[in-house]
Each structure stands twice: as structure tokens, then as C-alpha cells.
Amino acid sequence: MLSEISTLARLEQLDTQTHQLQVRLTDLPKILTAEKKDVEAKKSHVDLLHAKLTANEKERRSLEDDIQLRQSKLKKLKIQLEHATSEAQVTAFEHEIQFNETGISRNEDRELELMEEAEILEPQLKSEQAALAISQKAGLEHFKAAGEEHKAGMAQMAANAATAKELLTALDPKYAALYERLRKKYKTGPILCEAIEGNCGVCQMALRLAFWQGVKAEPDKLWQCEECSRILVYNPAQFLA
Numbered sequence: 001m002l003s004e005i006s007t008l009a010r011l012e013q014l015d016t017q018t019h020q021l022q023v024r025l026t027d028l029p030k031i032l033t034a035e036k037k038d039v040e041a042k043k044s045h046v047d048l049l050h051a052k053l054t055a056n057e058k059e060r061r062s063l064e065d066d067i068q069l070r071q072s073k074l075k076k077l078k079i080q081l082e083h084a085t086s087e088a089q090v091t092a093f094e095h096e097i098q099f100n101e102t103g104i105s106r107n108e109d110r111e112l113e114l115m116e117e118a119e120i121l122e123p124q125l126k127s128e129q130a131a132l133a134i135s136q137k138a139g140l141e142h143f144k145a146a147g148e149e150h151k152a153g154m155a156q157m158a159a160n161a162a163t164a165k166e167l168l169t170a171l172d173p174k175y176a177a178l179y180e181r182l183r184k185k186y187k188t189g190p191i192l193c194e195a196i197e198g199n200c201g202v203c204q205m206a207l208r209l210a211f212w213q214g215v216k217a218e219p220d221k222l223w224q225c226e227e228c229s230r231i232l233v234y235n236p237a238q239f240l241a
């Protein structure tokens with residue numbers, strides 16, 4: 001009997017491992033998807049910063065062009081002013097000079113603002129690009145590792161199924177049938193459980209005194225909890241060598 005309980009315990013171990021693998025393999029794609037989303041979010045932010053910097057540079061170039069244009073205009077206007085022949089011309093040229101000088105000064109102020117903005121954006125973009133590269137590299141590695149884990153998990157589950165089949169075939173059909181019946185009832189939960197201090201270790205039902213004494217006296221006999229029908233094991237370590 002001891003060997004049969006050991007076989008049942010081994011079957012339970014295999015089933016537990018297979019169940020854990022199923023859960024893990026179901027979670028893996030979700031973990032990868034979450035990681036992918038995180039990388040995509042980082043990428044969008046890098047793209048946004050990049051677009052801001054490009055717009056900043058473009059605006060600075062256009063301001064610079066405008067300043068140069070106004071400066072050459074000013075040169076001409078100052079010559080024209082020297083050669084003005086009437087009060088009205090003087091006023092008109094002065095007005096235009098003033099207009100262009102104001103324009104240049106406004107552009108220079110804006111250029112300063114943009115330079116300050118770029119000074120913040122440039123290191124931010126660099127550090128976020130570096131973080132993105134690290135995340136992308138890690139993502140690829142995790143994707144590859146997940147593929148290998150999936151393959152290994154599938155192989156382990158197939159091996160477990162083959163071992164379980166062998167064990168069930170070698171087992172007394174009565175016990176094999178009991179195991180399969182309990183497995184149907186408790187799909188993921190334990191089938192074998194420890195009898196601890198007179199209680200079923202899972203449903204916590206207090207065992208009848210005579211029953212409990214029997215469990216302790218003949219631990220290698222098949223005992224089933226009268227409440228939940230699970231197979232009670234006294235001192236389980238002896239069955240899991």
C-alpha cells in the first residue's frame with residue numbers, strides 16, 4: 001500500500017506541476033503584451049520629444065532668416081534715411097526702421113526662449129532614447145526567453161502526461177479510478193492531503209478519534225476524509241522520497 005500512496009503522491013506532484021506550467025504559459029503572452037505596450041509608450045514619448053525639438057530648431061532657423069532679412073532691410077533704410085529729401089520721407093523711414101528693429105528684438109527674445117526650451121529637451125530626449133533602447137533590448141530578450149520557456153514547458157507537460165499515464169497504468173485500477181474521480185472533482189486543488197492533529201489538512205474536518213488513531217497506526221493504508229473524500233496522508237514526507 002505504501003508504494004500505492006507514493007504513486008498517488010507522485011501523480012499529484014505531476015498534476016500540480018502541469019497545472020503551474022499551464023498557468024505560467026497562459027500568463028506569458030500577457031506579460032509580453034504588457035511589456036510591449038510599455039515599450040510603445042516609451043517610443044511615443046521619445047517621438048514626441050523628437051518632434052518638439054525638430055519644431056524648435058525649425059522655428060529658430062526661420063527666426064534667424066527673418067532677422068537677417070530685417071537687418072539687410074535696416075542697412076538699406078539707414079542709407080535711404082541719410083538721403084531723405086523731405087520730413088515726410090524721414091518720418092516714413094524712421095517708422096519703418098523702428099518697425100524692423102522691434103521685429104528683430106521680438107525674434108531674439110523668442111530665440112532665447114526656444115534655446116532655453118532646447119536645453120531642457122535635448123538631455124531629456126537623450127536619456128529617454130537610452131532608456132527606450134534598454135527596454136527594447138530587454139523586450140527582445142524576454143520575447144526570446146518566453147519562446148524557449150514555452151517550448152520547455154510544453155515538453156515538460158508532455159513528459160508529465162506520459163509519466164502519469166505510466167503510473168496510472170501500473171497502479172491498481174481501483175486506486176487509479178479513485179484518483180481520476182477525485183481529480184475530476186478537484187481539478188486544481190489537492191487530492192492528497194496531510195492529516196494534521198486529528199484534522200483533514202484541507203477541509204479542516206475533525207476526524208473521528210478512532211479514525212485518526214487508525215490513520216496514525218496504519219499510515220500506509222488508504223484513508224479518505226469522510227467529509228471531502230480526499231486521500232489522507234499521515235507524515236507525507238515518507239511517501240515522497
Ligand SMILES: [Zn+2]
Pocket residue numbers: 200201202203204205225226227228229230
Ligand atoms: Zn477533508
